[in-house]
Each structure stands twice: as structure tokens, then as C-alpha cells.
Amino acid sequence: MKIFGKNEKSSKEIARDRLKVVLIHDRANVSPEIMDQLRDDIIRVISNYMEINKQDMEISLANDDDSVALVANIPVSKMKHDRGRY
Amino acid sequence: MSEVIVVTSGKGGVGKTTTTANLGVGLAMRGNKVVLVDTDTGLRNLDLLLGLENRIMYDLVDVISGRVAYKKALVRHKKFETLFLLPTSQVKDKSAVNPEQLVQLCEELRKEYDYILIDCPAGIEQGFQTAIAAADCAIVVTMPEISAVRDADKIIGELGRADKENIKLVVNRIRPQMVEKGDMLDMGDINDILSIECIGQVPDDELVVTSTNRGEPVITMENSHAGQAYRNIVGRICGEQIPFMEFPKEGFFAKLKRVFGR
Ligand SMILES: Nc1ncnc2c1ncn2[C@@H]1O[C@H](COP(=O)(O)OP(=O)(O)O)[C@@H](O)[C@H]1O
Ligand SMILES: [Mg+2]
Numbered sequence: 001m002k003i004f005g006k007n008e009k010s011s012k013e014i015a016r017d018r019l020k021v022v023l024i025h026d027r028a029n030v031s032p033e034i035m036d037q038l039r040d041d042i043i044r045v046i047s048n049y050m051e052i053n054k055q056d057m058e059i060s061l062a063n064d065d066d067s068v069a070l071v072a073n074i075p076v077s078k079m080k081h082d083r084g085r086y
Numbered sequence: 087m088s089e090v091i092v093v094t095s096g097k098g099g100v101g102k103t104t105t106t107a108n109l110g111v112g113l114a115m116r117g118n119k120v121v122l123v124d125t126d127t128g129l130r131n132l133d134l135l136l137g138l139e140n141r142i143m144y145d146l147v148d149v150i151s152g153r154v155a156y157k158k159a160l161v162r163h164k165k166f167e168t169l170f171l172l173p174t175s176q177v178k179d180k181s182a183v184n185p186e187q188l189v190q191l192c193e194e195l196r197k198e199y200d201y202i203l204i205d206c207p208a209g210i211e212q213g214f215q216t217a218i219a220a221a222d223c224a225i226v227v228t229m230p231e232i233s234a235v236r237d238a239d240k241i242i243g244e245l246g247r248a249d250k251e252n253i254k255l256v257v258n259r260i261r262p263q264m265v266e267k268g269d270m271l272d273m274g275d276i277n278d279i280l281s282i283e284c285i286g287q288v289p290d291d292e293l294v295v296t297s298t299n300r301g302e303p304v305i306t307m308e309n310s311h312a313g314q315a316y317r318n319i320v321g322r323i324c325g326e327q328i329p330f331m332e333f334p335k336e337g338f339f340a341k342l343k344r345v346f347g348r
Pocket of ligand 1: 095259298
């Protein structure tokens with residue numbers, strides 16, 4: 001409930017935001033397979049454009065207070081030639 | 087066609103057993119042949135909620151081990167004659183029943199009963215795996231509280247891994263006045279967070295406690311909001327389209343009293 005323009009989040013909104021973040025982590029945790037698949041998919045797509053160092057690549061979920069980001073650090077070892085788009 | 091429904095939750099104490107008892111009575115009140123299987127080994131409760139605790143002779147482990155035929159172990163309800171209970175064992179050995187054995191028993195029960203409802207233990211251990219093994223459909227009970235919703239999400243994940251695709255959600259113990267104030271998650275929020283279809287929302291209701299005291303599930307009480315909510319869920323299980331109930335709003339005087347103190 002907002003009274004006189006007070007803009008504080010209700011406790012239900014706080015609960016909802018916290019749950020959304022924690023469930024992203026829970027779901028990623030219980031399924032490392034999904035993270036592995038995601039990693040393989042990313043490698044496949046990026047390899048169309050550049051050579052990457054697969055050993056040193058890192059992907060992870062990072063949280064802020066109320067959001068989650070997929071963070072990827074992918075060392076590029078060689079760029080492929082631009083063959084044009086068409 | 088008979089249906090095996092498991093009532094499960096992840097977190098304990100959210101209302102699995104209460105839900106199982108009420109849905110069982112409700113389905114039987116509509117003339118269905120119903121058997122309730124209590125699989126919460128070591129923690130026998132469903133008999134109490136149904137007022138059948140003094141009639142138990144044999145239990146699930148007696149049946150599974152082959153000591154007695156299931157028909158001998160079933161306890162018929164006093165008032166609802168098409169409702170039966172298969173009580174759980176009081177021994178603590180949680181591995182006494184394995185998934186294959188329960189699947190086999192449910193195959194037998196399917197021949198005689200329209201609905202087989204399985205009351206599941208809390209957690210995701212062996213007892214849970216056994217309880218869900220035979221189910222065509224899972225009802226996940228949760229409460230509008232972050233830890234209960236989180237645990238429900240775990241259970242939903244586990245059900246998915248066990249290839250149980252037909253999952254429905256019951257949000258229990260909603261307090262409409264807190265929802266109104268923005269202090270409690272509502273069904274829409276939980277539905278959005280878990281991405282699972284809701285089949286019911288049950289208000290927190292003192293009559294659940296008094297009816298449990300008496301061993302007569304609240305669904306039989308005409309004037310109870312929780313009872314109405316359970317009747318609606320039963321209708322939806324039977325394939326009816328029933329709109330979700332509006333909870334009574336806090337009255338003007340009650341609100342005044344709250345705002346200006348007692
Ligand atoms: N809608 C409700 N309103 C009030 N009390 C409830 C409601 N649902 C469940 N309860 C109470 O909560 C407690 C736990 O319920 P129970 O069905 O035994 O949970 P579980 O089987 O999941 O452990 C019981 O004391 C029960 O009476
Ligand atoms: Mg229980």
C-alpha cells in the first residue's frame with residue numbers, strides 16, 4: 001500500500017523479487033547438465049566467428065540484489081576472416 | 087478410467103494431509119470410489135483427520151510384504167461409504183516400501199477405484215520417490231511464504247526428472263487481509279514464479295482446526311471458506327470449469343479497529 005507517494009516496496013514485492021533470484025540459482029544448481037549444455041551451445045555459436053580458448057572460458061550466474069546476470073569470460077585466440085554476410 | 091493422484095509439497099506442515107483428506111471426502115461425496123493411501127511412513131496422520139484411528143487393523147507395510155490382502159487392510163469410512171483408507175505403518179523404516187511395490191499395488195487398486203490419492207511424506211528422499219512412482223498427476227501443495235514456494239520449486243523439478251508432467255498447484259493458508267495489505271504473496275504471484283497451473287487456493291481457516299479436532303474434514307462444512315475452496319478443487323479435478331473464489335474483504339469496522347488500535 002502506498003500512502004502519500006511513499007515508494008517503499010511492500011513485503012510481498014520483496015518476497016517475490018527474492019524468490020525470483022533464488023530460484024534461478026536453485027534451478028541452475030540442481031542441473032549442472034543445463035549449464036554444461038549452455039556452455040557447449042555458446043562455444044558452438046561463437047566458434048563461427050572466432051577461435052576461442054575453451055579451457056580458460058568461464059560462465060556463471062552472478063547476482064546483484066534483485067537481479068541475476070549470466071556472466072561469460074571467453075578468451076579469444078584468433079579472429080576468423082570476415083567472409084561477408086551474404 | 088481411474089486416476090492416481092499424489093499430494094506432495096517439499097516442505098512439511100503446509101497441508102498435504104489436510105488436502106488429501108478433504109479431496110478424498112469430496113470425491114467420495116460425489117459418488118466416486120476413492121482410496122487414500124498414506125505413505126508417510128512412521129508418521130501416521132491421515133487416519134486421525136478422517137476419524138478412523140480406532141479402526142485400523144493392518145497397514146501398508148502388511149500389504150506390501152504380502153502378509154495380508156489389500157482388501158483386508160482397507161478401512162471403510164463411517165459416513166462416506168465409497169471412501170477407504172490404507173493406513174501407513176507406524177514403524178520408522180522408510181525403505182520398507184519401494185517404488186515398484188507401490189506401482190504394483192496401485193495397478194491392483196485401479197481395477198476397483200475411481201481415484202487413488204497418495205499422501206506423500208515431506209522431503210525428496212526415498213519416501214517421496216516411492217509416493218510419486220505410480221502417479222498420473224501430482225498436486226503440489228504450498229503456502230504463500232518464500233521457503234514453502236522455494237521447496238515447491240524443488241519438488242516440481244524432481245517431478246520433472248521423474249517424467250511426471252501433469253502437475254497442479256494448491257496454495258494453502260492464504261490470509262486475504264495480509265494479501266490485501268501487500269504483505270503476502272497471492273496465487274497469481276506464486277503461479278507466475280513457479281509457472282505451474284493452480285488448481286486451488288485455500289484460505290487459512292480456523293474451521294480446519296476444529297474440524298480436524300473432530301475428525302471430520304472441513305469440506306463437509308457448508309459455511310467454511312476453506313471447505314468451499316476444497317469443493318471447488320474437487321470440481322476442477324472432475325473436469326468442471328470453476329472460477330477461483332473471491333475471498334471476503336476485511337469489513338469497514340474491522341479495518342477501523344485495526345488502524346486505530348484495539
Ligand atoms: N487452510 C488451513 N487453515 C488453517 N490451518 C490449516 C490449513 N491447512 C492446514 N492447516 C493446519 O496446518 C497443520 C499442518 O497440516 P498438515 O495437513 O498435517 O500438513 P502436512 O501433511 O503437509 O505436514 C495442521 O495443524 C493443519 O490443521
Ligand atoms: Mg502429512
